[in-house]
Amino acid sequence: MASGLNNxxxxxxxxxxxxxxxxxxxxxxxxxxxxAAAEPKLHAFITVxxxxxxxxxxxxxxxxxxxxxxxxxxxxxxxxxxxxxxxxRTTCASRILENFVPPFDATVIxxxxxxxxxxxxxxxxxxxxxxxxxxxxxxGPTLNPHDTERVSGGSSGGSAAAVAAHECLGSLGTDTGGSxxxxxxxxxxxxxxxxxxxxxxxxxxxxxSSLDQVGPFTKSVRDAAILLQTLAGKDVCDSxxxxxxxxxxxxxxxxxxxxxxxxxxxxxxxxxxxxxxxQSVRSALKNYESLGASTVEISLPHTxxxxxxxxxVATAEASANLARYDGIRYGLRANAEDxxxxxxxxxxxxxxxxxxxxxxxxxxxxxxxxxxxxxxxxQKVRTLIRNDFERAFEKCDLIVTPVAPxxxxxxxxxMNDPLTMYLSDIFTxxxxxxxxxxxxxxxxHDSNNLPIGMQLIAPPFAEETILRAxxxxxxxxxxxxxxxxx
Amino acid sequence: xxxxQTMNTETYEAVIGLExxxxxxxxxxxxxxxxxxxxxxxxxxxxxxxxxxxxxxPVLNRRVVxxxxxxxxxxxxxxxxxxxxxxxxxxxPDLPKGYxxxxxxxxxxxxxxxxxxxTENGEPRRxxxxxxxxxxxxxxxxxxxxxxxxxFNRSGVPLIEIVSEPDLRSAxxxxxxxxxxxxxxxxVDASDGKMEEGSFRCDCNVSVRKxxxxxxxxxxxxxxxxxxxxxxxxxxxxxxxxxxxxxxGGKVAQETHLWDPxxxxxxxxxxxxxxNDYRYFPEPDLPPLVVPAEMxxxxxxxxxxxxxxxxxxxxxxxxxxxxxxxxxADRDVADYFEATLPGLKNRKSAANWVMTExxxxxxxxxxxxxxxxxxxxxxxxxxxxxxxxEISLNAAKTAFAAMVKSNKGxxxxxxxxxLAQVSDESAIAAACDKVIAAEPEKVAExxxxxxxxxxxxxxxxxxxxxxxxxxxxxxxxxxxxxAL
Numbered sequence: 005m006a007s008g009l010n011n012x013x014x015x016x017x018x019x020x021x022x023x024x025x026x027x028x029x030x031x032x033x034x035x036x037x038x039x040a041a042a043e044p045k046l047h048a049f050i051t052v053x054x055x056x057x058x059x060x061x062x063x064x065x066x067x068x069x070x071x072x073x074x075x076x077x078x079x080x081x082x083x084x085x086x087x088x089x090x091x092x093r094t095t096c097a098s099r100i101l102e103n104f105v106p107p108f109d110a111t112v113i114x115x116x117x118x119x120x121x122x123x124x125x126x127x128x129x130x131x132x133x134x135x136x137x138x139x140x141x142x143x144g145p146t147l148n149p150h151d152t153e154r155v156s157g158g159s160s161g162g163s164a165a166a167v168a169a170h171e172c173l174g175s176l177g178t179d180t181g182g183s184x185x186x187x188x189x190x191x192x193x194x195x196x197x198x199x200x201x202x203x204x205x206x207x208x209x210x211x212x213s214s215l216d217q218v219g220p221f222t223k224s225v226r227d228a229a230i231l232l233q234t235l236a237g238k239d240v241c242d243s244x245x246x247x248x249x250x251x252x253x254x255x256x257x258x259x260x261x262x263x264x265x266x267x268x269x270x271x272x273x274x275x276x277x278x279x280x281x282x283q284s285v286r287s288a289l290k291n292y293e294s295l296g297a298s299t300v301e302i303s304l305p306h307t308x309x310x311x312x313x314x315x316x317v318a319t320a321e322a323s324a325n326l327a328r329y330d331g332i333r334y335g336l337r338a339n340a341e342d343x344x345x346x347x348x349x350x351x352x353x354x355x356x357x358x359x360x361x362x363x364x365x366x367x368x369x370x371x372x373x374x375x376x377x378x379x380x381x382x383q384k385v386r387t388l389i390r391n392d393f394e395r396a397f398e399k400c401d402l403i404v405t406p407v408a409p410x411x412x413x414x415x416x417x418x419m420n421d422p423l424t425m426y427l428s429d430i431f432t433x434x435x436x437x438x439x440x441x442x443x444x445x446x447x448x449h450d451s452n453n454l455p456i457g458m459q460l461i462a463p464p465f466a467e468e469t470i471l472r473a474x475x476x477x478x479x480x481x482x483x484x485x486x487x488x489x490x
Numbered sequence: 491x492x493x494x495q496t497m498n499t500e501t502y503e504a505v506i507g508l509e510x511x512x513x514x515x516x517x518x519x520x521x522x523x524x525x526x527x528x529x530x531x532x533x534x535x536x537x538x539x540x541x542x543x544x545x546x547x548p549v550l551n552r553r554v555v556x557x558x559x560x561x562x563x564x565x566x567x568x569x570x571x572x573x574x575x576x577x578x579x580x581x582x583p584d585l586p587k588g589y590x591x592x593x594x595x596x597x598x599x600x601x602x603x604x605x606x607x608x609t610e611n612g613e614p615r616r617x618x619x620x621x622x623x624x625x626x627x628x629x630x631x632x633x634x635x636x637x638x639x640x641x642f643n644r645s646g647v648p649l650i651e652i653v654s655e656p657d658l659r660s661a662x663x664x665x666x667x668x669x670x671x672x673x674x675x676x677x678v679d680a681s682d683g684k685m686e687e688g689s690f691r692c693d694c695n696v697s698v699r700k701x702x703x704x705x706x707x708x709x710x711x712x713x714x715x716x717x718x719x720x721x722x723x724x725x726x727x728x729x730x731x732x733x734x735x736x737x738x739g740g741k742v743a744q745e746t747h748l749w750d751p752x753x754x755x756x757x758x759x760x761x762x763x764x765x766n767d768y769r770y771f772p773e774p775d776l777p778p779l780v781v782p783a784e785m786x787x788x789x790x791x792x793x794x795x796x797x798x799x800x801x802x803x804x805x806x807x808x809x810x811x812x813x814x815x816x817x818x819a820d821r822d823v824a825d826y827f828e829a830t831l832p833g834l835k836n837r838k839s840a841a842n843w844v845m846t847e848x849x850x851x852x853x854x855x856x857x858x859x860x861x862x863x864x865x866x867x868x869x870x871x872x873x874x875x876x877x878x879x880e881i882s883l884n885a886a887k888t889a890f891a892a893m894v895k896s897n898k899g900x901x902x903x904x905x906x907x908x909l910a911q912v913s914d915e916s917a918i919a920a921a922c923d924k925v926i927a928a929e930p931e932k933v934a935e936x937x938x939x940x941x942x943x944x945x946x947x948x949x950x951x952x953x954x955x956x957x958x959x960x961x962x963x964x965x966x967x968x969x970x971x972x973a974l
Contacts (some may be wrong), residue, residue, distance in 0.1 A: 088545045101544065108538050174777050209544040243777055321774055323696035324577050327588020328542045332640065347581050370579075370769035379771055429609060 010034040010170045014079050014227040017173055021068055021078045028078025031173075032061035032229060032353070034121050035080040039124065040170045045490045048146050048156070048166040050085045051093055052125040058246035060122040067120050075230055077120030081173035082166040085126035086133055087113055088207040092123075096142035096209050097131045100329045100336045100354030110207025111239045112176065112218055118372040119234055124172050128162030131356045132326065133183055133211040135159050136428040139419055140358045147415070148190060149488030150454055154412040157187030157428075160221070164191040167221045169488050174231050175221045180211050181314050182407075182432025184219045185444035189457025191408035192446045192485050194474070195221045196228050199464045201246040203232075204239030210325040212318035213244075215436045223485075225445060225474035229253035232467065248465060256468035262296035264473060267400030271307040272431055277409035284448030284456040284483075285406045291482045292404075300400055304392040309385045310434040312428055316369050316382030317437075323366030329354060363420065390438040395465045402473055405431050407444040407457035436462055443470045445477070446485050453486060502698045502736070505706055506664055506730040507620075507656035508721075509673060511649050512681040513627065513689035514557045520626045520648035521548030521591065523766035528687045532632075532641040540646035542586030547775050550575075554648040555598065555779065558624050559649060559789045560678040562599030564796050565619055569786050573598045575624075575773040580766045583640050584629035592651075594770045597623035598779060604654075604674065605798060606666045607815060617667050618655040624779075625649050630688075642687070650680070656695065656706065661725040668692065668718050669819065673797045676821045691716050694725055697742070698732040707732070708742040712749055712756055724749040728756050793915040800824055804841075811861070815840045816849075822859045829866035833874050840873055847887065851894050879960050887907035913960040915967065921954040921966050922947075936972055947972065 009017065009031045021027045036054055043049060057080065066076035078449040087096050088106035090113075109117065116123075130140035138161025139145040146161040148154040149169040160177030164187035167175050177184040179197035187331040191251045196219045203218040210368025212218060220231035233254070238247040262455050268289065273282055289299050331350035332338035338349035355363070369378035396403065408428055418425040448456040462469040477483075519526055522539035539546045545764050576594040599622035606615040627649050629642040652671065658664050672690065675681035683690050699708035712728060715721045727749075732742050747756035795803070797818045804814035818824045827844045834840055848863050855862035863869075872889060875881045881889070881904060887902045896903065904910055912918065925947060926933055936943040951964045 086545075088543075094544070096544065106538070106543065106545070108543070136736045195632070205545075206547050207545040210775075229718070241549060242547050243854060244547075324579050324587075324589050324769070324771070326579065327579060328586060330581060330583070330588060333541055333586060334543065343581075343583060367769065370771050372767045372769075374773070375769075432726060 006045050008034065010038045010080070010173070012173065013223045013344070014076070014173045015224065015232050017079060018077075018230070021064075022073060024068065024267070028061040028064035028122060029058065030330045031078060032057050032080050032124065035124050035170075035172050038169070042149075042169050042171055042490055045152055046147050046149060046156075046165050046169055046171075047144055048127055048162040048169065048171060049082065049096055049125040050097060050128050050141075050143055050162070053092060053123055054091065056436075057122050057124045058213045060120075064120040064122060064387045074119040074233055076116060078122060078246075079174065080122045080124045080172045081116065082125055082127045082163055082172040084115065084129055084160050084163045084175070084177050086129055086178055086209045087176060088209070089113055089123070089126065092126065093451050094126065094209070095143070096133075097129045097143060098354065098356070098359070099142045100350070102142070102336065104335050105293050106207075108207065111204040111233050111241055113207065115234050115448055127160070127166050127175060130159035130161070130183075130487065131359050132209070132322070133159040133180055133216075134322070134362050136186055136278040136280035136425055137413070138181065138187070140356055140416065142356055145415060147490075148412045148454075149490040150192060150486070151412065151452065152490060154454070155190065157190035157412060159187075159189075161187045161194075163221050164188050164193055164195065167191070167193045167223060169490055172224070174227055176235075177219055177221055178211075179217050179219055179432075179436065180209055180215045180318060181436050182429040184221065184460060185407050185432045185442055185457070186428060187282050188221055188444040189446075189455065189459075190412035192455030192488075193221050193223060194225055194443065194445045195219065196232060196443040196467070196470065197435065197441065198232060198236060198467055199246075199441045200436075201244055202441070202465065202467070203235045204237075204242040204245045206239055206241035206245075210321075212321040213325060214321060215314075215318055217436070225471055225478050226254065226257055228443070228474075229257060229471045230469075236467075245467075251468055253468060253471055256472045258472060259479050261292060261473055261476045264292070264297040264402060264469075265400040266292055266297050266299045266473075267396050268299055269302050269304045269307070269396070269403060269405060271304050272405040274409065275455055277406065278411060278450065278469050280448070280450040281406045281408070281410060281456050285404065288447040288458050288477060289404060291477060291480055295476060295480065297473075302399055302403070304389070304396060304434065306385065306388045306392050307339060307434055310389055311430060313382040313385035313389070313437060314429075315365065315426065316378050317386065319362045319366030320369045320379045320382075321366065323363045325371065326355075326359065326363055358422070370457055386437045389434050391463075393438045393440060393463075394433075401462070401466075402469050403461040405459045405461065407431060407459045411450045411454035411456055431459060435459075440464060441467045441470055443474055445474050447477070447483055449486060454487065478479040501701060502733050503659055503701050504725070505656045505697045505699060505709075506658035506660075506725060507695040508654045508658065508664060508667065509693040509695070510652045510668070511691045511693075512652070512675055512683065514554055514648040514650060514680055515682055516551055516553045516648055518551060518556065519646035520551050520554050520624070521646055524646065527826050528689070530643055532639070533643060535643040536645070540586065541642055542588075548591060548773075550776060550779070551648060554624060554752065555781065556789055557648075557678070558598050558650050558678040559781065559786060560793060561652070561675060561680045562602065562622050563790055563793060564674045564785075565602040565604055565622070565652075567599035567600075567602030567619060567622060569781055570596060570598055570600060571781055571783070572596070573779045575776045575779065576770045577773050579769045582628070583638065584631050584642075584645070586629065586642060586645055590626060590628065591773055591776070592625035593623035597621035598781070599623070604667065604670055606670050608661070608951045611884070615663065615666070617892060619658045620653040621653055622650050622652050625651060658698075660827060661722040661729070664694065664725055665718055665722045668721060670737075670797070673819055673821065677794055677796055679794075686717060692721050694721060694728075696725055696728045696732070698729055698736060699944050702854065707736070708744050710742065710744065711746045713746055713759070715749055720749055723751070723754060724756055727754065731756070773793075797821075808838060810839050813838075813845065816845050817841060825867045826859075826863070830870035830873060832870060834870065835877055839876075840870070843873060847890055864890070864897070868893060868900045875904065876901065879911060879962055881909055881911055882957070882961070884957070885911070908958070911960040912955055912958050912959065915963060916939050918951065918955065918959055918963050919967050919971075921951050921959070922964070922971050925950045925954060933972065944968070944972070
């Protein structure tokens with residue numbers, strides 16, 4: 005790390021780039037050097053795009069020299085390997101797409117490209133975003149930069165670890181049940197899942213369409229605001245994407261939370277959670293009170309049903325979304341005698357155990373005679389959960405909770421116990437079911453020096469409230485993230 | 491049909507419901523911008539969306555909804571203000587996403603009916619519709635000796651499925667229903683109804699029961715019939731097969747059959763080929779389809795005159811029911827007929843001309859109607875000349891035959907072939923004088939009271955004039971001269 009430009013935040017680097025104090029090429033080189041050094045220990049990336057990144061950096065420098073370059077011009081980013089990137093292999097961490105090169109860009113990739121962003125590589129994930137530890141990647145897990153015996157979280161573990169380890173300045177993840185917030189929490193970075201429909205899903209390989217949402221990982225809340233600014237907004241290619249105008253998120257970062265009413269749901273501080281997690285979040289709440297915010301206990305009574313509802317709805321949608329991987333048009337194709345054998349062998353060889361488990365669960369939940377009892381019931385529970393939040397937001401402007409009941413667990417610890425693994429998302433899943441925006445940000449460390457994350461949840465499209473409150477907490481300096489050990 | 495079968499169809503009646511799939515006439519596909527044009531090279535009209543690539547999303551083509559509503563209004567359906575799309579899951583190589591986007595519990599059009607021409611006994615025939623819904627088509631498998639290939643040009647071409655109630659009672663009913671349905675689809679510009687391009691396909695649900703019975707028999711489904719003829723043949727066969735089973739004390743199995751047009755029989759598909767659990771659930775990638783009342787009214791205001799209304803108007807304007815029925819059966823023919831009318835006094839002669847001369851040419855041609863026949867305006871010009879006695883009816887027929895081949899206009903053809911009638915009185919009078927001079931005996935007979943001979947003289951003069959003389963002028967001159 006000669007010059008260490010990779011340690012900058014996006015806001016800092018953007019200012020220096022536009023002031024011509026640094027070049028995008030040097031910034032990108034520092035990231036690539038850091039990747040070369042850290043990857044053997046972390047495995048945050050599936051594909052590193054060195055040549056493409058340097059080409060993009062040079063183009064960014066030309067644009068920067070011409071003046072008036074956008075905020076993200078020349079900023080090196082990591083992209084979860086679930087986004088279609090034109091000409092760059094997109095695997096979804098699955099054998100079935102191991103050699104798939106999309107002929108098109110996801111909408112958000114297109115937008116970032118137009119801004120002149122630099123893509124250093126495609127980051128690791130749980131296969132098809134199914135998992136909470138990135139251990140379900142067909143290409144091996146991503147390790148936690150704070151302790152390489154531990155998981156980075158998932159499914160966007162690679163994106164979280166890459167930012168935490170300064171391999172890039174920011175990254176993109178996706179969040180279906182906590183896949184941005186949980187790894188952000190485990191790796192000690194900021195990760196925001198916007199309101200469902202705020203960001204286009206076009207070109208993002210679908211896991212559960214009614215829950216999937218795109219979001220950034222960054223080193224600061226301000227950086228999250230900057231990235232979200234480019235990601236959010238109407239897309240003609242995604243008819244579920246909102247046409248609502250996108251506010252100026254950086255303008256929301258006033259540092260002022262006076263009068264903000266913060267709800268603290270009693271169901272999110274449960275027996276058996278790691279005491280240090282509760283202590284850190286409660287201490288952050290004290291900080292908010294000292295800044296002039298008030299806290300109020302609230303109840304989200306249907307929280308206990310969230311995981312069950314999620315695993316019906318998400319797996320049902322996944323079972324259909326993953327039907328296209330049949331070996332006919334692209335991806336892995338097994339040798340077989342006839343159609344049926346072709347499907348069976350291709351999918352048996354191409355999908356990992358967790359993906360198969362969820363496809364089977366979802367297929368069962370949608371089967372004739374079971375639809376009402378499972379899928380439909382799941383959707384009804386979803387409405388109850390949404391109503392819980394609506395009622396809660398009559399009493400408060402923001403809800404603060406822990407992101408996960410405990411800090412990062414050890415590699416292999418939960419791999420043989422899917423149900424325990426599913427419980428890692430207990431505090432994040434209901435936010436997806438209700439379609440709300442939620443952000444994870446670091447608020448402490450446990451005795452093992454592992455990051456603890458708090459979750460900020462707001463009503464639909466109130467990302468500004470989340471960003472303002474998160475930024476205000478950062479400004480107090482009450483908690484400073486530690487450097488990763490890797 | 492054998493005697494036993496005839497006897498049996500008197501004892502039994504068939505109960506038939508049809509599910510018709512038809513492509514909608516849109517320029518682009520239902521969920522992406524690819525062309526719907528038929529006849530492109532394999533996989534030329536494709537993109538990541540209709541190829542079902544990872545990450546792609548559907549965006550509904552507005553025109554598809556408009557055409558579905560037009561069809562629904564033409565068939566007296568209720569247009570649903572709110573409907574949703576569903577995923578219908580099954581694995582097949584031509585189905586790129588592993589599911590078809592369709593509408594399951596909430597079709598865009600509900601109810602409605604189609605009136606068929608009355609039966610021979612004059613009984614009205616109304617076929618109720620269950621629903622019309624929107625869906626996407628799949629690609630096409632092409633089987634070679636050692637390999638199967640898939641062409642995805644058709645993948646994502648918009649379809650509507652029109653489902654009838656089991657109101658049809660015979661193969662003839664089914665044929666009449668299909669013809670009427672196709673006419674409506676063409677009238678509202680929803681479909682070209684081209685079966686040979688796979689843009690109109692039909693599944694039949696067939697059962698039999700004793701006449702007068704209230705309960706339905708067990709039905710079989712005959713799949714994917716792609717011509718009216720096959721539908722009629724398949725129903726005829728299937729009804730006979732089912733009656734034979736019931737007559738011999740057997741039970742009809744609830745099966746799906748395929749029609750073999752070569753052997754002219756249906757055969758059951760293996761249950762593996764059709765016993766799918768489609769696992770329908772609401773398509774999360776598309777918002778609900780909301781059709782505001784204003785949109786329905788806007789579509790209604792843009793509706794063309796429908797076949798039944800047009801038929802009624804033609805009858806009010808003096809055509810017989812038969813004539814009106816023939817003309818309106820195909821929108822192109824009816825439009826053609828109307829385009830011949832400007833400047834004509836006698837619309838009946840135009841109707842006759844279109845029904846005989848024009849339709850004969852169309853029938854003998856492989857080309858679509860509008861390309862097979864001379865322009866309607868030129869036929870109109872021809873008919874106006876006949877009306878003005880500038881040409882004879884026979885001359886018009888000769889000219890028409892020439893126009894079919896030459897693509898030349900009416901006037902040019904008449905001139906070229908020298909078919910114009912001679913109305914020059916001095917020339918005709920000279921011819922009359924010659925005939926009268928050559929036939930003194932007949933003249934004497936006529937003058938003695940044999941009025942019938944007048945026709946002979948007209949014919950003789952016409953012959954002398956090479957068939958081109960104006961018969962009205964011949965008549966006048968002859969009468970004057972013979973009266974002397």
